[in-house]
Every structure is written in structure tokens, then in C-alpha cells.
Amino acid sequence: MTDELVFYTHPMSRGRIVRWALEESGQPYRTEIVEYGPAMQAPGFRALNPMGKVPVLSHGGTVVTETAAICAYLADAFPAAQLAPAVEDRRRGPYYRWLFFAAGPVEAAVSNAACGFVVPEEKRAMVGHGTLAAVLDVLEGAVSRGDYLLGDRFTMADLYLGSQVGWGMMFGMVERRPAFERYWERLAARPAALRARQIDDALMAERGEATTPE
Structure with missing residues (x-):
């Protein structure tokens, strides 16, 4: 085929x-x-x-x-x-935003922390994530607005970002904040x-x- x-x-x-x-x-x-x-x-x-x-x-x-x-x-x-808003749907922008926030700042910040690397304060403006704390604060705000990143609709952005949250908490690289735990429990219970x-x-x-x- x-x-x-x-x-x-x-x-x-x-x-x-x-x-x-x-x-x-x-x-x-x-x-x-x-x-x-x-x-x-x-x-x-x-x-x-x-x-x-x-x-x-x-x-x-x-x-x-x-x-x-x-x-x-x-x-x-x-x-x-x-699993994604249509191109003409205004939610397509936020969908891209959070999908690539997970692929960029979240992935980089968590990976650096796991490797024990801390970006020097004077160099933070040069990297896309700044600090892990800043990334996690933004992430917490994003997952606290509704059941999913786009409100009541699950998308691939939730799947990818949620996986980063779930694995990060499992291995101690992401703080177990209540908002993260609620979000991940909701996603992990999906039949798929x-x-x-x-x-x-x-x-x-x-x-x-x-x-x-x-």
C-alpha cells in the first residue's frame, strides 16, 4: 500500500x-x-x-x-x-503557539535541567527559554485556563505538551504543581x-x- x-x-x-x-x-x-x-x-x-x-x-x-x-x-x-483546528479557525494560532512552545522552550529548559546545566544570568536573553522557572510559570498559566489548551477542545498540542509535563513530573524534572497534575491526569485517562x-x-x-x- x-x-x-x-x-x-x-x-x-x-x-x-x-x-x-x-x-x-x-x-x-x-x-x-x-x-x-x-x-x-x-x-x-x-x-x-x-x-x-x-x-x-x-x-x-x-x-x-x-x-x-x-x-x-x-x-x-x-x-x-x-486533532487540530482548521486553517481558517482562529484557534489555529494558539494551537501552533503551544505546540511549539512545548517543542522549544519546554524541551530545552527541562533537558538542560536534567543535564545539570543552568544558563548564566547574563546569557539568559540569548536562549529561547530563559529559565526553567519562567517556562513552568507560563506553562502553569496555559494549562489552568480550561480542560485543554484551547478550552474545551483536545488537540495535538495537548498531547505533545502534556507528554512533556507527564514525563517531566515522572522523572522529577518538572515540579508537581497541582495544575500540572490535574492536566496530566485528564490527558492520561484518554482511551487512546x-x-x-x-x-x-x-x-x-x-x-x-x-x-x-x-
Whole structure:
């Protein structure tokens, strides 16, 4: 099938986010597990992603890498799932804003903190996130205005940003603020999120790896 969705992933990677996105899209897809190490550096896989990393999505002749880009692609490729506002919808702007806030400032701030790197005060204007505290304050405001980032409508922006919040709290990189906990509990209870987690946890169990904590 020329339009087949093929999902290259590892069950202990950011591919878990894409798995959830695929389950939300409602489309059939085929999973190809790529093991860490030589398999990710093999010429065949690097032809798909020269970075030698998962996740990767192949859809017919289109290859998409980078988790946020894959989420955005799926939302646009399958509009019947209503995972993104239409182009003419004024909420499209806020949707993009929060999707890329998560992919930019949130990802950078949390990753730097996890690595023990603190941007010197005199250099903060040079980086997109400034400080982790500033990012978390903005994030708290965004998730406190309604059930979802766009009010009462769930979108891929919630899926991607919420995943950053959930994983960040799980591993102690994001403060467990009440607003974050309420937001993540709401998202994690979605049927597609539960299905995705069950699939990846089962794959990890097959490998004798510990599943993600509750």
C-alpha cells in the first residue's frame, strides 16, 4: 500500500508520544522496532533519519522525523480525527503557539535541567527559554485556563505538551504543581493514551525491561 503508515520506534523513547498520536488518529499503522545501538546507526535506518534516532514516521513517500513534527503531520493528514483546528479557525494560532512552545522552550529548559546545566544570568536573553522557572510559570498559566489548551477542545498540542509535563513530573524534572497534575491526569485517562501505553509496556515486558511507573 503506497499510503501505508509505518512507525519506527523503540518502546522506551519519545516514540511513546507518537504511538499515542497514532492511536488518537484512528488510522491503521505498522510498527517497526529499532533497537538502540548498531540498528539505529545502520545505513538503511539512517537513510530515513540521518540523526540515527527514533521516532520516525513513513507515510507513502513522505518521511517525517522529530516528535512534534510527526504529531502536527498526523493531525493535518487525518483531519477527520479533529486533532487540530482548521486553517481558517482562529484557534489555529494558539494551537501552533503551544505546540511549539512545548517543542522549544519546554524541551530545552527541562533537558538542560536534567543535564545539570543552568544558563548564566547574563546569557539568559540569548536562549529561547530563559529559565526553567519562567517556562513552568507560563506553562502553569496555559494549562489552568480550561480542560485543554484551547478550552474545551483536545488537540495535538495537548498531547505533545502534556507528554512533556507527564514525563517531566515522572522523572522529577518538572515540579508537581497541582495544575500540572490535574492536566496530566485528564490527558492520561484518554482511551487512546491508555491503549498506547499498554502496547509499549507490553513491548518492554517482552524485552524484560521495566515498564514506566504509574
